[in-house]
Amino acid sequence: MPRLAQMKGSLHIQNFYIGKLKAKQEQLFESDPELAQLLDNVAEVLSEHVVTLADDIAELEYED
Template sequence: MPSLAQMNGSLHIHQFYIGKLRAKQEQLHDSDPELAMLLDNVAEVLKEHALELAEEIAERECDEW
């Protein structure tokens, strides 16, 4: 099982790439809508995983108290 620090690092990486995907999606919105939609879908999958990870982190932090 990963440590709390590893989980927080993973969450930070997820958030970084979600931001990158969203920025690129905005750039491509008019010129390549299909690719923009694909990037949006990938960002949504990462976002869902990040939310699950954040919940797990919160639970583990509560357990440590």
């Protein structure tokens, strides 16, 4: 299992890219709604992974 610091770094990076995806999705909503929907779907999948990762981090921190 990855170290806690690596997991926290991954969590930070994923949150950063979720923000980028959502910002781009908002920009494209009028001009290319299909691409905007695709970006929204990708952000949703990453968000689900972030929740799982955050739970794993919390569990590891609790164990320490």
